[in-house]
Amino acid sequence: MAKSVLRDKSYEFAIQVVKLSQSLQTDKKEFVLSRQLLRSGTAIGALLREAEYGQSTADFIHKMSISLKEANETEYWLILLKDTGYLEQGPFDDLINACKELIAMLVSSIKTLKLKL
Numbered sequence: 001m002a003k004s005v006l007r008d009k010s011y012e013f014a015i016q017v018v019k020l021s022q023s024l025q026t027d028k029k030e031f032v033l034s035r036q037l038l039r040s041g042t043a044i045g046a047l048l049r050e051a052e053y054g055q056s057t058a059d060f061i062h063k064m065s066i067s068l069k070e071a072n073e074t075e076y077w078l079i080l081l082k083d084t085g086y087l088e089q090g091p092f093d094d095l096i097n098a099c100k101e102l103i104a105m106l107v108s109s110i111k112t113l114k115l116k117l
Helices: 005-027 032-051 059-083 089-115
Strands: none
Touching: 005 032, 005 059, 005 089, 032 059, 059 089
16 A cells, blocks of 8 residues: 555544544543544554555455444444534534545455455
């Protein structure tokens, strides 16, 4: 993954998640859900970085698949935060769209890689 749009987008998304988590903890005194979001939202990019040095194509696909699972979990936490009133519609829309874009990119990448096996 030399210059990767997926890598860059996942990093930018992680920054947004960190900022949201900080805001939730500081402004709303919400600690449990914000930590879950922080863990899963930052894991997406971390797993992509880990995949870069996969031992094989199968290992690379495996790490990408775990990243996809974390993105899906992050989508869940975002929806839950919105539906419980911790996250307003505007910020939610931005984050959920970015998350869904990452999910779509990961699905596409994994499918492409599997065809090469």
